[in-house]
Amino acid sequence: MSDVVIRAEGLGKKYVIGHETNERYTALRDILYNQAGKLIRSARDMAAGRALIAGDQREEFFALKDLNFEIKRGEVVGIIGRNGAGKSTLLKVLSRITEPSEGRLTIEGRVASLLEVGTGFHPELTGRENIYLNGAILGMTRAEIRRKYDEIVDFAGVERFLDTPVKRYSSGMYVRLAFAVAAHLEPEILVVDEVLAVGDAEFQKKCLGKMQDVSKGGRTVLFVSHQLGMVSALCTSGMLLDQGSIIHRGPLADTLNAYQRHRPNGGPPTDWGKNAIARGEPLALLFAQSTKTDGSVETHFDHTDDIEFRIGIGQYAPVSGDVFLTIALQDRYNRRVFTDEFPLRSLLVNQSRGEHRIELNARVPMPLLVGGDYSIILTINSHEGRVFDRQPSALAVTVIDRGSRMAKYESWDNGPLMPPLIWSHA
Amino acid sequence: MKGTTASKAHQIPRLVLEPGRADAQYWRDLWHYRELFAILAWRDIAVRYKQTVIGVAWAVIRPLLTMIVFTVIFGRVAQLPSDGEAPYAAMVFAGMLPWFLFSTILGESSNSLLSNSALVGKVYFPRLVIPSAAAVVSLVDFAISFVLMLLLMLWFWFFPDWRLLLLPFFVVLAVAASLGPALLLSALNVKYRDFRYIIPFIVQFGLYVSPVGFSSANIPEGWRLLYGLNPMVGVIDGFRWCLLGGEAAIHLPSFALSLGVIAFFLWYGIRFFRRTERAFADLI
Numbered sequence: 089m090s091d092v093v094i095r096a097e098g099l100g101k102k103y104v105i106g107h108e109t110n111e112r113y114t115a116l117r118d119i120l121y122n123q124a125g126k127l128i129r130s131a132r133d134m135a136a137g138r139a140l141i142a143g144d145q146r147e148e149f150f151a152l153k154d155l156n157f158e159i160k161r162g163e164v165v166g167i168i169g170r171n172g173a174g175k176s177t178l179l180k181v182l183s184r185i186t187e188p189s190e191g192r193l194t195i196e197g198r199v200a201s202l203l204e205v206g207t208g209f210h211p212e213l214t215g216r217e218n219i220y221l222n223g224a225i226l227g228m229t230r231a232e233i234r235r236k237y238d239e240i241v242d243f244a245g246v247e248r249f250l251d252t253p254v255k256r257y258s259s260g261m262y263v264r265l266a267f268a269v270a271a272h273l274e275p276e277i278l279v280v281d282e283v284l285a286v287g288d289a290e291f292q293k294k295c296l297g298k299m300q301d302v303s304k305g306g307r308t309v310l311f312v313s314h315q316l317g318m319v320s321a322l323c324t325s326g327m328l329l330d331q332g333s334i335i336h337r338g339p340l341a342d343t344l345n346a347y348q349r350h351r352p353n354g355g356p357p358t359d360w361g362k363n364a365i366a367r368g369e370p371l372a373l374l375f376a377q378s379t380k381t382d383g384s385v386e387t388h389f390d391h392t393d394d395i396e397f398r399i400g401i402g403q404y405a406p407v408s409g410d411v412f413l414t415i416a417l418q419d420r421y422n423r424r425v426f427t428d429e430f431p432l433r434s435l436l437v438n439q440s441r442g443e444h445r446i447e448l449n450a451r452v453p454m455p456l457l458v459g460g461d462y463s464i465i466l467t468i469n470s471h472e473g474r475v476f477d478r479q480p481s482a483l484a485v486t487v488i489d490r491g492s493r494m495a496k497y498e499s500w501d502n503g504p505l506m507p508p509l510i511w512s513h514a
Numbered sequence: 515m516k517g518t519t520a521s522k523a524h525q526i527p528r529l530v531l532e533p534g535r536a537d538a539q540y541w542r543d544l545w546h547y548r549e550l551f552a553i554l555a556w557r558d559i560a561v562r563y564k565q566t567v568i569g570v571a572w573a574v575i576r577p578l579l580t581m582i583v584f585t586v587i588f589g590r591v592a593q594l595p596s597d598g599e600a601p602y603a604a605m606v607f608a609g610m611l612p613w614f615l616f617s618t619i620l621g622e623s624s625n626s627l628l629s630n631s632a633l634v635g636k637v638y639f640p641r642l643v644i645p646s647a648a649a650v651v652s653l654v655d656f657a658i659s660f661v662l663m664l665l666l667m668l669w670f671w672f673f674p675d676w677r678l679l680l681l682p683f684f685v686v687l688a689v690a691a692s693l694g695p696a697l698l699l700s701a702l703n704v705k706y707r708d709f710r711y712i713i714p715f716i717v718q719f720g721l722y723v724s725p726v727g728f729s730s731a732n733i734p735e736g737w738r739l740l741y742g743l744n745p746m747v748g749v750i751d752g753f754r755w756c757l758l759g760g761e762a763a764i765h766l767p768s769f770a771l772s773l774g775v776i777a778f779f780l781w782y783g784i785r786f787f788r789r790t791e792r793a794f795a796d797l798i
């Protein structure tokens with residue numbers, strides 16, 4: 089049972105964008121002439137049913153470009169890539185919402201797409217009515233819905249409100265009901281776009297379980313998510329897209345590696361040195377970098393990779409008293425994760441001319457931070473509260489959870505830390 | 515295994531997606547989605563009559579008042595003759611039935627794609643399902659008005675004959691006459707939102723150029739063929755012929771022309787819709 093269910097050959101999706109050119113017309117006659125020409129052209133296009141494009145210049149834009157891939161029966165494919173990589177467009181083409189403009193796509197089996205939970209829910213209708221409506225929209229037959237009705241209601245946990253219009257539902261109930269219908273789809277191929285990141289924690293756990301059942305049941309699943317932890321918990325293979333092309337296709341671990349490699353490099357370190365002297369402070373931050381333990385510049389780290397921060401400081405004048413470099417880390421909710429300081433006293437010199445450079449390394453032992461984005465705040469300050477220099481978003485690093493115990497819960501907030509607890513059995 | 519009955523009955527369908535490919539399965543697909551059609555139609559009806567006090571009354575008041583006004587203006591003030599012995603009010607009402615059917619289908623269907631834009635952008639199904647399901651709501655209003663027509667005839671003690679049995683054919687004709695332009699307008703509405711302003715105009719203008727308030731027998735003989743270019747002329751004449759028990763005669767050449775125009779619009783509307791529907795999700 090490893091035959092191909094989806095095959096794309098040279099698949100492409102092109103959008104045409106129009107631009108207005110701002111010509112300066114000299115005479116009313118020219119304006120009228122141009123407008124009339126445009127009108128005639130539009131009318132002709134319109135009558136022929138061609139798509140009209142506003143503007144005088146047309147530019148073609150490929151959301152997907154020459155995709156060739158095969159997906160086998162029972163595969164659970166995680167589609168990853170940055171925003172605008174073409175993931176959603178690919179899902180829309182796969183689920184027939186939009187037509188490819190090039191190439192060919194062959195699909196064996198019934199496709200159900202879940203690009204949004206609660207598509208077509210009508211606020212005025214009751215829960216019961218919406219189950220039938222939503223089920224029909226997602227492609228279930230009425231007999232099928234009737235058969236699974238009790239299961240759906242049970243899964244959503246809304247028995248008592250079945251005859252209440254869903255506009256009176258709490259948002260949690262609404263999402264639960266919507267997902268419950270979707271979760272009971274039984275197509276050969278299921279296409280899912282980032283819909284698991286809804287609902288409360290307990291319900292999400294239930295959804296994840298359901299998703300895992302679906303994939304174990306031998307059905308083919310295509311799953312798009314930004315939450316790499318969730319992708320690695322669910323998927324067996326991966327596809328990495330960038331700018332409409334496939335960068336990598338293969339086992340999930342390899343795809344995640346490719347994702348880490350394929351991104352704008354760490355580049356030159358952030359450099360604030362140029363203005364340092366001009367500010368006239370005796371101490372200034374010069375640069376900051378995040379590196380792996382082998383010293384290579386990196387901004388994306390596995391949850392088990394230690395993170396090193398390399399920080400450059402310049403001294404321009406003698407400083408008296410105790411001075412510290414303070415480093416603080418914030419998570420994606422702008423929540424302070426930790427703060428630490430390092431005394432600079434012993435590293436400073438008493439010269440008064442030119443620049444004295446100091447380089448510091450701070451290593452964060454991992455695993456510690458959960459998957460997600462973090463920003464680093466650097467400050468040079470004295471205990472008296474004097475601030476010599478401060479960079480509120482000196483660096484940004486991303487931790488990618490590749491299979492910790494908590495990876496599958498990545499989309500909800502479990503706190504920023506996952507220190508390796510020492511468990512024992514009494 | 516659940517769902518085996520369904521999967522055993524069909525073989526696993528193979529689907530090939532290519533640009534511009536004339537979809538040979540289109541009509542089969544449409545048939546496959548008949549349940550969705552039914553449920554969308556049911557939804558529109560349910561929503562329409564939920565949370566409205568005068569919901570049903572509205573379907574009664576509108577044609578009733580229009581009939582009274584038309585009877586007074588055309589029958590009394592302008593002193594236009596009715597069809598044979600038929601009471602003027604009954605004649606007006608027999609014309610208004612298909613006219614209101616036409617205008618509500620036009621209004622409901624042509625906005626239906628926009629009001630269902632969430633569906634269009636997120637799920638696949640033949641888009642033709644949406645405007646045609648919206649048209650079903652208008653049939654409910656029509657049924658209510660039809661009951662009113664029967665009451666009106668009872669009041670005048672004026673009864674139709676065997677021709678009444680042919681009325682379903684003309685109802686289908688009226689739906690066909692409305693669906694053609696409605697599909698065209700609904701597809702255009704997706705891209706050009708200004709088309710929705712055209713609809714009230716068509717409805718208002720059409721009310722006077724169609725023989726709603728008067729009998730088309732008033733049109734000079736030489737012009738009747740040309741008058742048939744208005745597809746509603748054929749439909750309205752047909753309705754009167756059925757309902758007024760032979761007092762109204764169908765002008766055959768003009769009726770044939772109306773039929774032709776209806777067929778053309780239906781064909782063009784469906785063709786246009788099918789051509790543009792593939793891009794709906796990108797535009798909406």
